[in-house]
Amino acid sequence: MTHLRNYIISIVLAALTYGCSTSTTGATTDDDDSPSTSINTAILYEAVKESQSYTTHDSVAAYICKFDKLPRNYVGKDKGKKLYENSTGNTFGKWNFNPWETLGVMIGGDTFENRDGLLPEGTYREADVDYGKIQSRGTKRLVYQTGCIIYYTANHYESFTQLKF
Secondary structure, eight states, rough: OHHHHHHHHHHHHTTTTTSEEEEEEEEEEOOHHHHHHHHHEEEEEEHHHHTSOOOOOHHHHHHHHSSSSOOOTEHHHHHHHHHHHOOOOOOOOOOOHHHHHHHHOOEEEEEOOOTOOOOOOOOOEEEEETTTTTOOOOOOOEEEEETTHHHHHHTTEEEHHHHHH
């Protein structure tokens, strides 16, 4: 029964991919990876469960908004590096692998510096999202603060779209 419930939640989350209200900050792109502006975020918000793992930008954003933390499948960069070394026996060199496929974790929770000043002043954290079948961590991130202030970037911090729940 639990597997069926988790399967149904996964289907709902997949169907709602790109379903957050948005506004753009910084340089704009005609990137097909930017979130759509047409969905019912209340359904997504209610669908996320604290005990589950999430990886897509919309489901992770809903989770952050609802629980004010990252899902349990996220670890910081330092822990990710140690996990890599312990599980592969190799010395960590760079993020030229997909942590979700290789280690079963997503990378997130570290401080985002906002060096280019594209976001309003404040203290931010970052989280990788939407790895898919890519060979590395990719360029898609959420940058967030407490209080459900969440930005999405598909181009590694060149531009941001604010997600609204």
